[in-house]
Amino acid sequence: MSDTFQLADTTFSSRLIIGTGKYRSYDEMKAAHIASGAEMVTVAVNRVPLDGSAESFLDHLDPKMKILPNTAGCYDAEHAIRTARLAREALETEWIKLEVIGDPITLLPDNEQTLEAAKVLVKEGFIVLPYFTDDLIMAKKLLDAGCPAVMPLAAPIGSGMGVQNPSNLRIMREQLPNATIIVDAGVGVPSDAAIAMELGADAILMNTAIAEATDAARMATAMNYAVQAGRLAYLSGRMPKRLYASASSPIEGAIK
Amino acid sequence: MSKILITLNGEQLPIAGDIDLETLISQLALPAKRLAVEMNGNVIRRIDWPQTTVSDGDRIEVVHFVGGG
Numbered sequence: 050m051s052d053t054f055q056l057a058d059t060t061f062s063s064r065l066i067i068g069t070g071k072y073r074s075y076d077e078m079k080a081a082h083i084a085s086g087a088e089m090v091t092v093a094v095n096r097v098p099l100d101g102s103a104e105s106f107l108d109h110l111d112p113k114m115k116i117l118p119n120t121a122g123c124y125d126a127e128h129a130i131r132t133a134r135l136a137r138e139a140l141e142t143e144w145i146k147l148e149v150i151g152d153p154i155t156l157l158p159d160n161e162q163t164l165e166a167a168k169v170l171v172k173e174g175f176i177v178l179p180y181f182t183d184d185l186i187m188a189k190k191l192l193d194a195g196c197p198a199v200m201p202l203a204a205p206i207g208s209g210m211g212v213q214n215p216s217n218l219r220i221m222r223e224q225l226p227n228a229t230i231i232v233d234a235g236v237g238v239p240s241d242a243a244i245a246m247e248l249g250a251d252a253i254l255m256n257t258a259i260a261e262a263t264d265a266a267r268m269a270t271a272m273n274y275a276v277q278a279g280r281l282a283y284l285s286g287r288m289p290k291r292l293y294a295s296a297s298s299p300i301e302g303a304i305k
Numbered sequence: 306m307s308k309i310l311i312t313l314n315g316e317q318l319p320i321a322g323d324i325d326l327e328t329l330i331s332q333l334a335l336p337a338k339r340l341a342v343e344m345n346g347n348v349i350r351r352i353d354w355p356q357t358t359v360s361d362g363d364r365i366e367v368v369h370f371v372g373g374g
Contacts, residue, residue, distance in 0.1 A: 092370045095368060
């Protein structure tokens with residue numbers, strides 16, 4: 050079955066994008082990455098430690114993986130823009146996961162600052178993939194700003210709570226039928242990923258759900274299946290929900 | 306040689322003056338692969354490091370990549 054996922058100039062066969070944070074070891078991370086089937090991984094930009102302990106994290110990634118740097122840890126547009134520029138310089142990639150956080154407890158996005166940063170970065174030639182609150186109007190503004198996709202949250206980062214507002218995702222899908230929607234953050238278990246895909250998300254980005262699983266590679270496999278299952282279900286068109294039963298077996302002809 | 310004071314990754318650091326960025330980075334013994342450097346808010350491209358003089362009061366950020374989501 051050919052159901053590829055197009056994002057900017059790149060065609061992916063996997064609709065799962067995964068993170069590289071929180072793994073207990075590099076070996077575990079690598080095994081999970083392979084098991085997930087993902088073709089793109091996120092990385093964070095961080096100050097180099099000056100005590101000589103720096104190591105080249107990127108060497109631990111499969112060279113076939115597309116690398117998507119993020120602006121995690123930025124609390125305003127200016128810092129996110131600076132971080133994106135540094136990532137571009139170091140990685141020679143225009144791709145950036147734009148993340149501007151509003152507060153440290155919830156890690157919820159600052160949508161206003163995100164939009165401001167997106168506008169600047171798009172003008173500078175970046176392929177901006179913005180993480181934002183699951184809001185249709187914000188999604189429209191980000192798309193109008195030139196983002197090739199929008200990345201609404203399912204739940205707070207690292208919470209594992211699953212899709213907290215399925216109606217918002219459904220509305221976004223229905224009102225923006227041609228937009229690329231990537232659900233980013235909040236998935237905890239494969240059923241969460243499947244639900245997001247069933248609602249019409251084009252892809253899922255997750256980190257903690259895999260990295261914090263007791264067996265990360267096995268969970269990555271499960272997530273891979275779940276994303277595929279949810280996608281197939283979305284393409285298949287679900288049955289209508291009914292309040293009352295609808296018999297599957299013939300009523301007529303049952304013995305009396 | 307006169308000393309200058311720079312802020313490197315948020316830490317105040319006295320260094321010998323009359324130094325370029327390329328030399329500073331090499332003296333810090335950082336893994337030079339896939340680093341990016343910002344000076345006073347502007348990215349300094351790698352090819353420009355040798356011609357970029359580090360001056361007293363400069364704010365320098367040197368970043369690399371780590372695991373993240």
